């Protein structure tokens with residue numbers, strides 16, 4: 109349970125972030141900050157949290173901007189009276205910014221954009237949140253969104269490198285903030301969200317079946333994961349039930365990282 113916790117979730121307008129916000133409300137959070145550059149989507153999530161009887165605030169933020177990240181933390185602390193849990197969930201894939209995400213074709217500025225959101229923003233948000241988390245007194249922690257793409261090879265260029273960096277940054281942050289603040293990460297396999305739908309839709313129609321099997325074929329459990337399955341794990345990592353866990357990366361991947369194989373159908 110997340111009873112009494114004041115939680116901030118980045119990328120909360122849709123996908124996993126929205127479900128993490130709703131699950132936090134269901135598990136007794138006192139306040140949920142919903143940060144996203146999609147202001148309308150963030151407001152929708154915040155309204156859905158409030159409908160569950162929990163205080164919420166949508167925060168319009170571009171995580172590419174350090175000052176806006178600082179403002180996101182300050183706004184949350186002012187609204188909630190403190191901060192106990194930071195979920196660095198927002199992330200992007202290079203395909204969102206270029207027609208050619210291939211190894212040899214990827215534009216240099218797209219590499220930088222991916223690292224700016226997926227890695228640097230995680231560091232900056234954690235850095236600005238750190239003094240507030242240390243002062244929390246309510247079992248403070250950070251939960252970062254990694255990916256199995258950062259653990260085993262993946263056919264993409266900047267994204268897997270950025271997620272491997274998130275894993276290293278999770279451990280670095282766990283060391284830096286110990287023993288006051290626990291810091292962990294979750295590593296999803298293919299989860300049904302707008303991001304994975306976009307990745308699938310980007311394939312040529314004749315290649316779509318192959319891409320679909322490429323996404324879920326490595327799962328021992330033969331389907332996409334759900335945002336609800338992610339939100340339960342994130343909630344556990346943020347809860348006091350995980351009080352002796354810090355610096356760990358929990359795969360939520362249907363068994364992807366457990367084997368070297370790939371299903372044929």
Ligand SMILES: NC(=O)c1ccc[n+]([C@@H]2O[C@H](COP(=O)([O-])OP(=O)(O)OC[C@H]3O[C@@H](n4cnc5c(N)ncnc54)[C@H](O)[C@@H]3O)[C@@H](O)[C@H]2O)c1
Pocket residue numbers: 118119120121122123124125143144145146149169170171172197198199200225253254255256295296297298299300301302303304
């Ligand atoms: N969907 C998957 O299969 C999958 C697999 C492994 C890891 N992940 C990771 O899980 C996390 C959540 O993924 P998702 O599928 O829910 O993603 P999503 O694309 O559906 O949602 C991401 C959210 O982040 C927000 N965002 C992106 N850039 C931003 C910026 N500059 N400033 C503020 N907000 C920004 C978007 O507006 C969006 O609301 C990401 O870190 C992603 O890399 C996803």
